[in-house]
Amino acid sequence: GENVEQHPSTLSVQEGDSAVIKCTYSDSASNYFPWYKQELGKGPQLIIDIRSNVGEKKDQRIAVTLNKTAKHFSLHITETQPEDSAVYFCATRGDGNKLVFGAGTILRVKS
Amino acid sequence: DSGVTQTPKHLITATGQRVTLRCSPRSGDLSVYWYQQSLDQGLQFLIQYYNGEERAKGNILERFSAQQFPDLHSELNLSSLELGDSALYFCASSVYSSSSPLHFGNGTRLTVT
Numbered sequence: 001g002e003n004v005e006q007h008p009s010t011l012s013v014q015e016g017d018s019a020v021i022k023c024t025y026s027d028s029a030s031n032y033f034p035w036y037k038q039e040l041g042k043g044p045q046l047i048i049d050i051r052s053n054v055g056e057k058k059d060q061r062i063a064v065t066l067n068k069t070a071k072h073f074s075l076h077i078t079e080t081q082p083e084d085s086a087v088y089f090c091a092t093r094g095d096g097n098k099l100v101f102g103a104g105t106i107l108r109v110k111s
Numbered sequence: 112d113s114g115v116t117q118t119p120k121h122l123i124t125a126t127g128q129r130v131t132l133r134c135s136p137r138s139g140d141l142s143v144y145w146y147q148q149s150l151d152q153g154l155q156f157l158i159q160y161y162n163g164e165e166r167a168k169g170n171i172l173e174r175f176s177a178q179q180f181p182d183l184h185s186e187l188n189l190s191s192l193e194l195g196d197s198a199l200y201f202c203a204s205s206v207y208s209s210s211s212p213l214h215f216g217n218g219t220r221l222t223v224t
Contacts, residue, residue, distance in 0.1 A: 034212060043113065043201050043215035044154070089154065097205075098144065098167050099213055101154040 002027040006090050006102025013080050015111045023090035023102050024072040030092040033066055033073045034099070038087045048075070080109045114138065115216035117202050123222045129190040132219045136183055136204030142166070143185040144205075144213060145177055149198040160185055161207045192223045 003026040013019050023033075031052040036044035050057045050064045050073065057064050061080075066073040077084055087106050091099040114137035124130055136143050145157040156169035160179035171177075174192075179185045189196060199220050203213040 036215075041217070043115075043203075043217045045113065046212050046214065049212055097142065097161075097207065098156045098159055098169060100156065103153045 002030070002092060002094055002100040004090060004092055004100050004102040006105060008105060009103065010106045010108070012108045012110060015080060015082060015109055017080055019075075019077045019080050019084070019107055019109075021075045021088055021090070021105045021107075022072060023074070023092075024070075025092045025100075026071070027092065027094040028071070029094035030071075032093040033064070034091050034093075035062075035064060035075045036089045036091065036101075038089065038104075040086075044089055077107075080107075082109050082111050085109045113214040113216060115202055115204050115214055117200075117216035117219050119219060120217070121220050121222075123224065124192060125224055126192055126194060128192050128223075129188065130192065130221065132187040132189070132200050132202075132221075134185045134187070134202030134204075134216060136185070136202075137214055140204035140206055140214070141183065142205045142207040143179055143183070144203040145171075145185070145187050146201045146203065146215075147198050148201060148218070152198075154201070157187070166207075189221070194223050197221055197223045 006023045034049035038044045063076040090102040116135040142161045144159045147155045157171040159167040177187045199218045201218045203215045205211045
């Protein structure tokens with residue numbers, strides 16, 4: 001079945017620096033790649049997503065890049081702020097409608 | 112606020128018992144998904160319903176069952192509970208399409224003692 005690997009599992013950055021989280025997937029049929037942010041005591045919140053026909057998408061300080069040939073996609077957060085501290089999950093969706101999630105990355109932004 | 116409502120927020124029960132978790136999807140969303148989140152397993156897909164019908168099944172135990180009602184709310188039933196069932200259970204909803212995003216509720220934290 002579909003498998004999504006996410007790295008790193010934890011990431012500490014200084015406020016103002018950039019953070020990059022990477023995911024690789026196994027299913028060639030994957031066509032939708034969302035990223036979720038989960039804060040303590042809350043459910044995952046969609047922060048950005050990308051379809052397979054697009055290589056890059058940006059929304060203010062957040063960007064996602066997709067390399068379908070290599071089957072990997074990445075989340076880039078620039079000018080990190082303390083409120084960016086959370087757990088980030090990548091996910092993919094191929095045939096069918098379910099999302100398969102990576103294991104998550106704990107991001108800590110130190111001020 | 113995602114618009115997905117889950118109740119209760121917390122549930123503490125004993126082994127062997129049965130519980131029901133409830134989910135109201137966002138207005139207009141026809142599809143409901145259930146996920147289990149535990150420390151060692153991450154977010155695991157359990158089951159999906161669309162407009163009252165089961166559409167996909169993941170790693171859902173036989174002791175667990177779900178349904179979606181005509182008003183589109185969904186319930187997840189967990190029976191013969193074991194200590195290992197302690198986890199966060201999330202409901203998500205979407206408009207059913209291959210590229211529509213999922214929106215998650217804030218979950219129900221189940222503790223089995």
